[in-house]
Amino acid sequence: MLVFIAWLFAASAVLLAFCLWRRLLDLRFAAAWLMLLLSMSFLFFGLAYQPVFAAVYVFLVTPSLAWIFVAYAGTFPTTALTRSKRTATDWVPRNVAGNLAKFFWVIVFSGLASILSVVAVCNLLPWSPIDRMALMVVAGPLVWGMVSAWMLIQQWSWRQPAFLTVIGLSAFMMLIR
Amino acid sequence: MIRADTVKRAIAGHSWLGLVSGALMYLICLSGSLLVFSSEIEQWEQPDAPIVNPSYFDAAAAETTFNSVLGNSLDLTPHMYLVLPTYESPRARIASENESWFLYPNGEIAQKERVFWSSMLRDLHYFLHLPESWGMVLVSSLGAILVGLIITGLFAHPSILRDAFALRLNKSSQLQETDIHNRLSVWAAPFHLTIAVTGAFFGLALPTLAIIAEAEFAGDQQAVIETVYGTDPPVELNQGPIAVNAILQQMPVLAGDGETFLLTVHEAESEKRFVGVSVQHKDSMIYSENYLFSTAGDFIRTDGWKDGGVGKKVLYSIYRLHFGNFSGYWVKVAYLVLGLALTVVAASGVNVWLAKRRVEDGLSDLWAGVVWGSPLALTISASVGFWLDFGLTAVFWLVLCAACCLALCLRDVVRFRSLARRLNALGLIVLLMIQMLLFGKDALRSAALIVNQIVFGLLAGLVLVEAAHIRLSRRRVKPSVA
Secondary structure, three states, rough: OOOHHHOOOOOOHHHHHHHHHOOOOOOOOOOHHHHHHHHHHHHHHHHHHHHHHHHHHHHHHHHHHHHHHHHHHEEOOOOOOOOEOOOOOOOHHHHHHHHHHHHHHHHHHHHHHHHHHHHHHHHHOOOHHHHHHHHHHHHHHHHHHHHHHHHOOOOOOOOOHHHHHHHHHHHHHHHHH | OHHHHHHHHHHHHHHHHHHHHHHHHHHHHHHHHHHOOHHHHHHHOOOOOOOOOOOOOHHHHHHHHHHHHHOOOOOOOOOEEEEOOOOOOEEEEEEOOEEEEEEEOOOOOEOOOOOOHHHHHHHHHHOOOOOHHHHHHHHHHHHHHHHHHHHHHHHHOOOOOOOOOOOOOOOOOHHHHHHHHHHHHHHHHOOOOHHHHHHHHHHHHHHHHHHHHHHHHHOOOHHHHHHOOOOOOOOOOOOOOOOOOHHHHHHHHHHHHOOOEEEEEOOOOOOEEEEEEEEEEOOOOOOEEEEOOOOOOEEEEOOOOOOOOOHHHHHHHHHHHHHHOOHHHHEEEEEEEHHHHHHHHHHHHHHHHHHHHOOOOHHHHHHHHHHHHHHHHHHHHHOOOOOOOOOOHHHHHHHHHHHHHHHHHHHHHHHHHHHHHHHHHHHHHHHHHHHHHHHHHHOOOOOHHHHHHHHHHHHHHHHHHHHHHHHHHOOOOOOOOO
C-alpha cells in the first residue's frame, strides 16, 4: 500500500509538471508543489523500505513516468528527413596540440588535483578513518567532474591551471608533511 | 539566469568532453546495462546446469564433496568457495579462484561452469579489455568525466524547463537527435549521476587508498585495507575438514531472515584456514554481512558491515547501488532501461555534433559503425560463446572493426544503419534459435527465460524501428500547396 501511494505521488508530480508545461494549469509556487509531491513519494518509499532505497526508487520511477508523457507529447515524422550533403573526410583534427593540452589540464591534471585536495581536506575532519575514506572515495570523482566542468565553462586563461596547481601542490604538501 | 556566453562555453565544453569520451562511454554504458542481469546471463549461458531448490539443498552431502575438493592440493587456490543456491540463483557450485563446478542436489559434482561470454562482457565493462590495473582506472575516470558531462550539460541547456517534455522528431535530424539526447539525459540525470559516482568508485578507490596510505599509514597499504576490512581472525592451526553443515545450521539464528549465499574458505592453501559465510540482508543496501567461523564450525565474529558505521556501510553498498542488485527483477528492469537510455544519450550526443556540421563524411560512417557494430559484436560473440572456450574478446573486437569497415565502405549512413539493424535483428534471432536448439525446455525456465525474454524484447524493438524507417522512406514527400 505504501509503495502504491509513493508511486501515486511520483505520478502526480510528473502529471502536474506536464500540465504546467502544456499550460493546462496555472499554479502559484509550482516548483514548491512539485518538490512537495516528490518528497511525499520519497517519504512513502522510505516508509516502505529505507531512505537509501527510497532515493533510488524516486530516481528510477520519475524518469520512467516522465518519458511516457514525453512520448505522448512527441511529434513523429511522417516522411523521411532531409539528409545532409556527402563530403570528403578531414581525418586529421585541427589543433591537435591544443586539444592534447586541454585534455591534460581538464582531465588528467584536474583529476590529480581534485583527488589530492579531497584526501587532504577529508583528513582534517574529526571522523573515524573509515568514515573519512568513504567520503574521500565518493567525493573524489564528484569533485573531479565538477572541477573539469568548471574549467570547461570558464573563459580559458592561465588562471585556471595556475589555481589548480596551487590547490594541488598545497594538498600535496599537506599530505607529505 | 545563466549568461549567454557561459551557455556557449558550456555547450562547447560539453561537446569536447563528449567527443573525447564518446566511444568508450558508449561501450561502457552498453555493457553495463546488460551486466545488470549478470547473474541471469551466467545462468542463461548454461541453462542445463542442475537446479537446486534452496529448501532441499543437502548441506551434509555438499560438505563431503567440498572437503574432498579441499583435500586435493592441485585444485586449491587461496580462496575456495561453496556457492549456495538461492531463490534468485538456484544453483550450487564449488569454485576455486580459477574454476567452478556445479553440484547436483544430492551434493555430487556435476559439469564445469562455462561463463565465457559473461566474463568477456564483465571485462569489457570493468577494463575495456585492457590490462586490469589501468583499464579499471580508465573506466573509473570515465565515471568522473560523466559527472563533468552532466554538469556541463545542465549549464548548456538554459531552456531545460521550456523543453521538459518536447520531443520533436519531425523537424530536422539535428533537432531530432538533440531532443532525444536531452529528454533522456535531463529526466534521468540524478540516476545517471549516481551511476557515475558509484562507477568511478571501483577504479579510483585503489589510487585513492594509495594516497591515503602514503599520507596516514607511512605507505603501508595493507594497514589501510585492514582498517576497512579488518584483520584475519586469530585461529588455531587446523587442517581439519570444514564443518559446512554445522556452520549453515547456525545461520538462521545468527543472520535472522538474511539469505545465505556463499561460504568462503580463506587461506585455503595454508594451515590458518577459516571460514566466511556471506549473507545478504534484504533491508540493507550493503552487499553482504560476513560471518566468520573456525573450520570446526565455531562462530568467531562478523565483519561488522551491517551494524558498522556510516562509512563502512557506504563502502559496501556501492556495488549493489551501481548494478541495481537489490529489490528483485523490477529494479533490474528499470536499471536496464535507464542504462540503455544512457547508452542512447552517449550515441545521440555524438550524433548531435555530427548533425551540426550539416555534412556526412567518413566520421559519420565510423561512428555509425561503432554504435551499431557494438551490439552486433556482442550478439555474435554470445552466439559463438556456446562453442568457443576462448577468444571471445577477439571475436568482439573483430566484429566491431568489421562493422566499422563496412560502414566506411558503404559511404551511406542511412543505408548502413538499416543494414546494421537487420543484421542485429538476425543475430538476435540466431541467438534465440541456438538457445532453443541446444537447450530445448531448459531455455524456457528460470533465469534463461528472463534473458531470452529480454533478447526477444530487443528484437521486437529493432524490428519496430526498422519497420518505421522503411515506412518513412517509402512515403514520398508531398509537394507543398503553395
